[in-house]
Amino acid sequence: MIFFAVPSSILRPKSTCKRTYLMSQFISLSSPSSVQSLDMSEENNHHCPDYTELRSNMQNLAKSGGITKALQAFRLMRTAGPGKPTVYDYNSLVNCYLKSENVCLHDLSALYTEMSTLGLYPNASTFNTFLKGLNLLGESKIALWVTIEMCNYAFTPSFSSLSNLLKKCSDSMDLEEAITVLDLMMGLFKEASNCLNKMATDACYYPTVRTYTTIIKCWCDNGRVQEALSLLSQMEKRGLNPDIVTYNIILRALSNQNMVDEIFDLFQTIYQKDIPPDCYTATALSGLLKKGNLVIARSLLRDIIVTCGSDIDVAVYNVDLYCLISCFKFKEVSSLIKRMRKKGIEPNNITFNTILKGFCESKPMDEALEYFKSLKNPDLVSFNTILSTACKKGDIQMVKMVIDLMGNEGFELNVVGFTCLMVYYSNVGEINDCLDVFEHMISCGPTPSMVTINALMFGLCKNGELEAAYWFLCNLESFGFLPDSRTYKILERKCKVEGLNPDNRIKNRMISILKEMITNGHLHYGS
DNA sequence: GTAGGGTTAG
Secondary structure, three states: OOOOHHHHHHHOOOOOOOOOHHHHHHHHHHOOOOOOOOOOOOOOHOOOOHHHHHHHHHHHHHHOOHHHHHHHHHHHHHHOOOOOHHHHHHHHHHHHHHHHHOOOOHHHHHHHHHHHHOOOOOOOHHHHHHHHHHHHHHHHHHHHHHHHHHHHHHOOHHHHHHHHHHHHHOOOOOOOHHHHHHHHHHHHHHHHHHHHHHHHHHOOOOOOHHHHHHHHHHHHHHHOOOHHHHHHHHHHHOOOOHHHHHHOOOOOOOOOOOOOOHHHHHHHOOOOHHOOOOOHHHHHHHHHHHHOOOOOOHHHHHHHHHHHHHHHHHHHHHHHHHHHHHHOHHHHHHHHHHHHHHHHHHOHHHHHHHHHHHHHOOOOOHHHHHHHHHHHOHHHHHHHHHHHHHHHHHHHHHHHHHHHHHOOOOOOOHHHHHHHHHHHHHHOHHHHHHHHHHHHHHHHHHOHHHHHHHHHHHHHHOOOHHHHHHHHHOHHHOOOOOOOOOHHHHHEEEEEEHOOOOHHHHHHHHHHHHHHHOOOOOOOOOO
């Protein structure tokens, strides 16, 4: 609710939005036992506010700037059930307070203290929200303290928030503080290589193949394959020979990014060095399959399976199965399963879910559902697979049925399920309901992922809400998210379709939108 | 007893 206050206001009329059957169903699914009777005041003895009502009351009090009453309302939320209020509620409290016209350091400090009093464990958004408030107040010294506290909690401040802080410190000639911020900015980017260099100069801590591999994995997981490759050559220069584990990690990253030439080079190196590939080498190719490079992936996979001989495990069979299904070779699926069992390898849930996905993508819905019902132990991924298909097809009856079924089987919607629902709503043009789902995630969890963010970005663009999409992109960081390459691509593509120059379009639109938001009192910070 | 790797859903 709070997170999306601005774009919602762009999209919606002032009247309250409708709650569909589906919305109430999944909200009750995500917080099944949170509704309890509670007296709010003596005059209101017969009224029993639920969690949503308590939260809304707390938010309104915080927005009006009455910090004492807002904190009382926040504490009252404890009566709404175990685990309440959540850290999301707490972040919402702080965010609402920042929207009031009475923001002062004393109150902000009282709010910070409340976190430890109630034993709440902060998340990255908690710190980003406080930093936003301190930025608003121009309190750079305290902002630096909060940033260090954020690092102590093992969260990483964004580069731009550090950059902003650095500017503030430099402007006020706080040289010592500016150097501290600069130091923090340099851990973000140079920590790993500095650490390696320091280790290399000290014989006692000389980095090993495993040390390098650990860091290479970190780079790969963050999509920084080029850095990973340069680290690979650095370790070789230092006389450390990468082994199959190192190569598998790099191969997986290359495969995920569809870097075919580099994959061939890597295989050439592996074979030249006479390092035999293993099961992990085979499964590292799944990214290539997902990118549609079926012929190359299958040929490499075949070679590996021949080399591995009888050592292949269930994961390799699953990737092989993925190949068959991607090539629509359903008739060969049962013989593969038979081969697995003959070798004493029992198919697992991943095997069945891979087949289910195949049914969902290339068979009529009733056949997919039939296969789903035949599963002995469907897990959350099975449910999400069928839910995703129903959502993509815009089949509301099926969506309802799957959600009801999940509830009956004791499964709660996770971030993937919620994202599927957002996709459904944006596909059928119900962008307000899509926003409702997103607001629900922000307020009550589960925490949205970058896939969720991009699904929303896609939904906004698809429904012609470019202004909201630009606003959303430009404000992501303030709320603890960093746009990835896909986020930008979605906007770029939309601009191309409309024959617009993305740079000018974004720039001009943003200026006018921000001006309008400031005029209307929606935006209180940054610019 | 001690460091690093994979396959299914958004």
